[in-house]
Amino acid sequence: MNKAQKLFSQIYDNHIDRIYRFIFFKVNSREIAEDLCSETFLRCWEKFKNNHQEIENPPAFLYRIARNLVTDHYREKAKAQFVSIDCAPIIDPRNDLEEKVLLNSDLETIKANLAGLKDEYQEVIIWRYIDDLPISEIAKILDKSEGAVRVTLHRALNNLRNRISDSSLQLDCNKIPRNSS
Amino acid sequence: MTEKELIAKLKELRQIKPKENWVFLTKQEILKSRDQVSEGFGFGEALDWLRVIFQYKYAFSSLIVILVLFGLFGFSQNSLPGDYLYSLRKLSEKSQAVFIPEKEQSRHDLNIASRRLEDLVRVAETKSSKNLAPAINEFQASVQKAAESLAKAETEKDPKVVQEIALEIKKLEQGTEQAKSLGVVFEKEEVVEGLKQNRVYVENLISDLKTRILTEEQEEVLNTAEGLIEQKKYSEALELLLKEFNKPADDVELEEGGEEEEITEEEEAIEEDDKDDEKEGETEDAKEELR
Structure with a gap:
């Protein structure tokens, strides 16, 4: 594991619970929260591996990505509902x-x-x-x-x-x- | 519900957490995605490397200097006299010589001389006129040095070492002949000869021969050589020894077999005298019988 991976691993361990919870309160679904949360960290890692010094405040950066992803999720969801009227509501088990x-x-x-x-x-x-x-x-x-x-x-x-x-x-x-x- | 109660209840919501195995697997997946991306060496990767190199610039620069020096020394081992890297090769040989004990110095110098001869033969074979003169000079200088160190090594009594030195000198002789056959002309013809005529070498050769089992004839030659050494005729002693002991095995057998056939003039004269005496004896006996 190289230096960037070690640093990112620390950030991941420190913030995964918070980011997951933040998304979960907004989407109210464990599966969607997991998807959006992993996407959040993946985007962060893509930015981080190129230049980790560019990210001054990792939690702020992560929350910003998470907010944008949740907004995109609702936008997509609205489109899907508009297209199909008969679409059954997703049952959260x-x-x-x-x-x-x-x-x-x-x-x-x-x-x-x-x-x-x-x-x-x-x-x-x-x-x-x-x-x-x-x-x-x-x-x-x-x-x-x-x-x-x-x-x-x-x-x-x-x-x-x-x-x-x-x-x-x-x-x-x-x-x-x-x-x- | 008061504000405090509400805050306390909100804090209880912290128990909402993701599944542990999901957390672990997601981290693995994310970090693995980096390896997949890095399979192709892109511009970003190159920038990363440059950044790392710049970060440890002093360490990298010293490492590069060391690597370049090692590379130069490695390349210089194949260089020939007159080449740019030849001085580096000599430097490395000199530095090696520092660690060689004084006892083995003469052998090392002979080894260096044979290496110079190899260089000379290579130069002669490639017909590189630029390298020829320096190669001859280097060879002559190395032989001179070997002769000097042999003269100094008077304490050398180990028969094995003497044998090895004799072998090295023989190799040098053969190499010189090869170089001559390729058209190399030595300014000082006596270079190797001088080495052969070295007093210490001859003395050591005799002491080595004394340890061996010798035939009567060889012992006689050995005694003659010792006599010559006492008269300070080292070259003659060496010639004699080399003539006797460097004979091929067939020659020795032939000589042994032909001993009866080869009759010297003196022996012939004695035989003739004997025959005459016998004849005289026979005539006298006949005369007596007649009486």
Whole structure:
């Protein structure tokens, strides 16, 4: 293994979980997340092997590729849906025990609401509270000031809380028996 | 749900992770893709190499210098006197001579002389007029040096070494004859002769011969040669020894077989005298009988 391979291997090991999670929250499918995640690292490696000094901030670079790939994925998906009306929805088997547990808990509610947020809010919440990135790092990725990131983060969190409370209210309403009226 | 509770719940989402075997296989696949790409040596690969070379420029430059020197020394081994690389070849030979013990110096010098002779024969064969004069000079100088080192090596008593030296000198003689047959003319004809007439060489040759089992005739020759050495007639002693001991085996047999047939003048005279005496004896006996 040469020097570039060793360096890339370190980057891969440090960031694979985060990038996978980041994509997974956006696409909500293990298989698609795996495909897009491997594509992200492959593109990174192609750039890295030619000149690894060119990549100043590997996590920022990886997140940028992942975002672009997710956008492309949804664009492609939209086209496919437009072409075929009868196209059956892809059933996600979700055999994983871990995911089954998530489905039956509060976490599933949070995950569903997180997926419903607009991209900017969704990303700052994932980076800050799930991937534990510092504000300065998020500012670099988004190319914004740290203050602007803090404001976005605050708004995103409020938005998510409101959505969760709204969805729980809705759930409570559904639980009330109809014959009581 | 408070903000703190929400953040705590969000942190729990960290448990979503990819499968371990997928992570491992994906890494292998990605890194393997590099090898497939690098099968063809592209411009990018060349740039990579250049970058590495530039990074270790001092190490690479010294390595190149060492390789070039080794290459030059290697090439110089086939060079002939008068060539550009010949001085390098001489330098390498001199550096080798430093590590040779004093005892074996004479043998080494003889070896060098025979190498020079080989060069000379090569030059004569290729008819390279440019190299001819330097080749002859080099050969003569090397023989001179060999003669000097032989003179110094007075302590040489090992019969094996003496035999080897004698062989080397014989080879030189033969080589010189070959060179002459190719049209080489030596300014100093006595070069190899001088080597042959070396006192130490003759003395050592005698001491070597003394260890062997010799015929009566050979012993006589050996004694004569020793007598000549006492009279400081080294060349004559050597001639005598070489004449006797370098004879082909057939000649020796012939001489042994022909001993009875070859009769010297003195022997003939003695025989005639004997015959006369016998005749005289017979006539006297006859006279007595008649009486």
